[in-house]
Amino acid sequence: xxxxxxxxxxxxxxxxxxxxxxxxxxxxxxxxxxxxxxxxxxxxxxxxxxxxxxxxxxxxxxxxxxxxxxxxxxxxxxxxxxxxxxxxxxxxxxxxxxxxxxxxxxxxxxxxxxxxxxxxxxxxxxxxxxxxxxxxxxxxxxxxxxxxxxxxxxxxxxxxxxxxxxxxxxxxxxxxxxxxxxxxxxxxxxxxxxxxxxxxxxxxxxxxxxxxxxxxxxxxxxxxxxxxxxxxxxxxxxxxxxxxxxxxxxxxxxxxxxxxxxxxxxxxxxxxx
Amino acid sequence: xxxxxxxxxxxxxxxxxxxxxxxxxxxxxxxxxxxxxxxxxxxxxxxxxxxxxxxxxxxxxxxxx
Numbered sequence: 464x465x466x467x468x469x470x471x472x473x474x475x476x477x478x479x480x481x482x483x484x485x486x487x488x489x490x491x492x493x494x495x496x497x498x499x500x501x502x503x504x505x506x507x508x509x510x511x512x513x514x515x516x517x518x519x520x521x522x523x524x525x526x527x528x529x530x531x532x533x534x535x536x537x538x539x540x541x542x543x544x545x546x547x548x549x550x551x552x553x554x555x556x557x558x559x560x561x562x563x564x565x566x567x568x569x570x571x572x573x574x575x576x577x578x579x580x581x582x583x584x585x586x587x588x589x590x591x592x593x594x595x596x597x598x599x600x601x602x603x604x605x606x607x608x609x610x611x612x613x614x615x616x617x618x619x620x621x622x623x624x625x626x627x628x629x630x631x632x633x634x635x636x637x638x639x640x641x642x643x644x645x646x647x648x649x650x651x652x653x654x655x656x657x658x659x660x661x662x663x664x665x666x667x668x669x670x671x672x673x674x675x676x677x678x679x680x681x682x683x684x685x686x687x688x689x690x691x692x693x694x695x696x697x698x699x700x701x702x703x704x705x706x707x708x709x710x711x712x713x714x715x716x717x718x719x720x721x722x723x724x725x726x727x728x729x730x731x732x733x734x735x736x
Numbered sequence: 737x738x739x740x741x742x743x744x745x746x747x748x749x750x751x752x753x754x755x756x757x758x759x760x761x762x763x764x765x766x767x768x769x770x771x772x773x774x775x776x777x778x779x780x781x782x783x784x785x786x787x788x789x790x791x792x793x794x795x796x797x798x799x800x801x
Contacts, residue, residue, distance in 0.1 A: 484754035488792025
């Protein structure tokens with residue numbers, strides 16, 4: 464039976480602004496399926512975003528939403544979670560929003576291990592502002608500001624989140640559409656800061672500059688480079704050259720969660736009076 | 737037992753003509769007709785729901801009951 468997306472969508476908001484073939488719509492559907500699976504209550508779920516194509520997502524979903532300043536979704540979300548620890552807080556954003564302009568807020572939210580889920584849609588580029596290169600644009604690839612190829616090495620969001628202290632890190636792709644909701648379900652259930660990177664396609668500003676003939680070719684590239692983490696265990700380093708691992712890549716349940724620790728601080732302060 | 741056919745609903749107000757559903761349908765059920773997608777061969781549909789799952793624009797629904 465067809466899935467009823469309508470009950471999670473704000474009436475009259477579709478069609479969305481994303482370009483034909485943009486994977487953000489696939490990720491949004493995954494998020495809606497995940498929220499439905501988890502039976503989240505609309506009044507107890509908050510979706511926050513910064514600025515960018517991916518950050519338009521909360522505008523379409525019918526629950527508590529907050530569209531904040533560029534890159535500052537994690538900062539606003541930290542405030543929200545501190546004030547209302549019972550809320551389910553989900554952040555969405557793109558690679559430029561999350562790792563460049565909001566890079567500082569991102570690593571410190573990881574470090575604090577505050578209980579929220581950050582879904583980063585990595586389309587390798589700043590899409591909305593005209594295709595400038597982002598920290599996730601692969602070396603040598605073209606963007607509007609690097610017409611002769613990008614000289615910068617790129618960020619690995621998974622390793623960045625792990626290194627900064629996030630306790631749940633997963634990666635999926637827009638091609639593996641039915642895996643997206645499963646990863647998000649696990650991430651939301653995890654107590655602590657969870658990062659889900661979804662590799663995405665941007666046919667308009669990235670694909671057309673990097674000789675992708677169609678959206679389908681971009682989707683097939685995601686299929687080719689993705690290797691499930693269990694399959695990768697049996698592969699050699701040579702075979703893994705140029706591939707990215709997908710699935711749940713890191714999970715730590717021993718690190719204390721920030722709002723729980725802060726509640727103890729409040730208790731101590733009250734007791735000392 | 738007679739095979740029951742699904743109803744494939746296509747919302748042309750939402751469809752942006754990206755071809756994803758046409759390309760990823762394993763049974764070649766859909767085709768592009770002008771700008772929008774349309775059903776070419778409903779009998780071949782195996783209700784795998786790939787088109788509904790992958791459509792980024794909420795434009796396709798496969799109703800099976």
